[in-house]
Amino acid sequence: MADPASPLHRLQAALFQPIDGASVVWFRIVFGAIMVWEATRYLAFGWVDEHYIDPEIHFRYFGWDWLPQPEGVWMYVLIVGWMIAALGITLGAFYRLSAIAFSVLFPWFFLLEQGKYLNHLYLVCLLGLICVILPANRMFSIDARLWPERRSDHVPAWSLWLLRFQLSVVYFFAGVAKINGDWLQGEPMRQWMSKRDDYPLLGAIVSSEPAAWFFSYGGMLFDLSVAPLLLWKRTRTLALVGVAFFHVSNEYLFSIGIFPYLALAATLLFLEPDWPRRAFPVLFPGAPPPAPATVLPSPGRRAALYAFLGLWVAYQVLMPLRHHLYPGNVAWTEEGHMYSWRMKLRSKGGKARFHLLDKQTGETWVVLPREHLNERQLRKMAVRPDMVHQYALWLAEQARAEGHADVAVHAEAYASLNGRPLQALIDPTVDLASTPRTLGPRSYITSLQQPLPNGRWDWAVDMELPRRDGSVPLAPPGRYTGSDGDD
Numbered sequence: 001m002a003d004p005a006s007p008l009h010r011l012q013a014a015l016f017q018p019i020d021g022a023s024v025v026w027f028r029i030v031f032g033a034i035m036v037w038e039a040t041r042y043l044a045f046g047w048v049d050e051h052y053i054d055p056e057i058h059f060r061y062f063g064w065d066w067l068p069q070p071e072g073v074w075m076y077v078l079i080v081g082w083m084i085a086a087l088g089i090t091l092g093a094f095y096r097l098s099a100i101a102f103s104v105l106f107p108w109f110f111l112l113e114q115g116k117y118l119n120h121l122y123l124v125c126l127l128g129l130i131c132v133i134l135p136a137n138r139m140f141s142i143d144a145r146l147w148p149e150r151r152s153d154h155v156p157a158w159s160l161w162l163l164r165f166q167l168s169v170v171y172f173f174a175g176v177a178k179i180n181g182d183w184l185q186g187e188p189m190r191q192w193m194s195k196r197d198d199y200p201l202l203g204a205i206v207s208s209e210p211a212a213w214f215f216s217y218g219g220m221l222f223d224l225s226v227a228p229l230l231l232w233k234r235t236r237t238l239a240l241v242g243v244a245f246f247h248v249s250n251e252y253l254f255s256i257g258i259f260p261y262l263a264l265a266a267t268l269l270f271l272e273p274d275w276p277r278r279a280f281p282v283l284f285p286g287a288p289p290p291a292p293a294t295v296l297p298s299p300g301r302r303a304a305l306y307a308f309l310g311l312w313v314a315y316q317v318l319m320p321l322r323h324h325l326y327p328g329n330v331a332w333t334e335e336g337h338m339y340s341w342r343m344k345l346r347s348k349g350g351k352a353r354f355h356l357l358d359k360q361t362g363e364t365w366v367v368l369p370r371e372h373l374n375e376r377q378l379r380k381m382a383v384r385p386d387m388v389h390q391y392a393l394w395l396a397e398q399a400r401a402e403g404h405a406d407v408a409v410h411a412e413a414y415a416s417l418n419g420r421p422l423q424a425l426i427d428p429t430v431d432l433a434s435t436p437r438t439l440g441p442r443s444y445i446t447s448l449q450q451p452l453p454n455g456r457w458d459w460a461v462d463m464e465l466p467r468r469d470g471s472v473p474l475a476p477p478g479r480y481t482g483s484d485g486d487d
Helices: 007-016 022-044 047-053 073-091 095-110 119-133 142-146 157-177 189-194 209-231 233-254 259-270 275-279 299-325 375-381 385-401
Strands: 018-020 154-156 348-358 364-367 407-417 481-484
Touching: 007 157, 018 157, 022 047, 022 073, 022 095, 022 119, 022 157, 022 259, 022 275, 047 073, 073 095, 095 119, 119 157, 119 259, 154 157, 157 209, 157 259, 157 299, 189 209, 189 233, 209 233, 209 259, 233 259, 348 385, 375 385, 385 407
Parallel strands: none
Antiparallel strands: 018 154, 348 364, 348 407, 348 481
């Protein structure tokens, strides 16, 4: 028998201690409702056709090329499918099945187009997976009505702490990522704020130089400290005010979709577990009965849960740090950028065109990406090396289909990072068509050479690119332009 005073025994008792389940149920309801809203936005604003049906090419995440690409009406079926699953989560209707369906269908949708990567959509994938194991349907749910014997006012403490941990990871690593030379010099926040001078009411204030420094350092300090401040009762009220200001200002300045609303709702998980009973007595009437004695699940279920929690924590801690395994500036190379909570950290602009060579006949020709990509794909591809590579591979495949059996593809791509002058992003001597995609360092990415300028520089205006052969500009200024910085 385990020693009741041992650290392992105390941890086990803390994980399975019954707590009021109202807070976890609150999360279930708002998470599902926000995802129903998100699906509605895709259906209502024409984003399904624009981003998933009409494009000639879809940029895939490494290792997920095998995932089927629904065509035509089947793309709508996929989105309606995860919307219905999200509704099931909200209502607590066949909750476990709904959560599993959502955790299959939404990541499938997410993985179909790398050009649509957003950190908060990745967060939704993670939260959906957490929902699968959460006992979030024990009350105020259709399941509790259908199976009264399953109803309970309490959930094990690990369910709430797992959600708190996930949110803390997002905030903390977003703050760690801001500890870099450009951010500490006020870039790219200075560029973004300077373009907000026409905003209603506060345009003159938010576009000022002091505002750039305030949002740069304030955002970094907020991300690093907000989770501990929320967990400590003495600072919780101050932290909640900061959270409200942070996310409301983000929505005002950047219009970043559902994330501010999801974050605001989820932040309430840091309050006492019974707070929804006080805030919404109609939904959660009365005080919960006294917590029952801790009941441990079977050893097999405990072992499975411990394994899941251990792997989950390790993944969440290590994944945001993997960019240290790659050489160079992650904001330039993008290696290790995704899945790491590097949110709104860089402003990149660039141009690209592609030179194709038929090795058998010696025929050469140039392809401009605008011929095949929509506006968002064009903006993203031009400054993300892996997407440049994917496009080159696609061009080679198209050329082979047209009768060019052995073709080389070279990218002439230039980019600017946080206001730096343009420089080559991709080594133009590398044949990308014969270079396999890899998770390792990509040799075709150049090293960042340009220093951060002291003055402001607007890449969208100064787009007369360097010439590869010294004679012909890449493209007329202002055309075939890419930009990034909204993930």
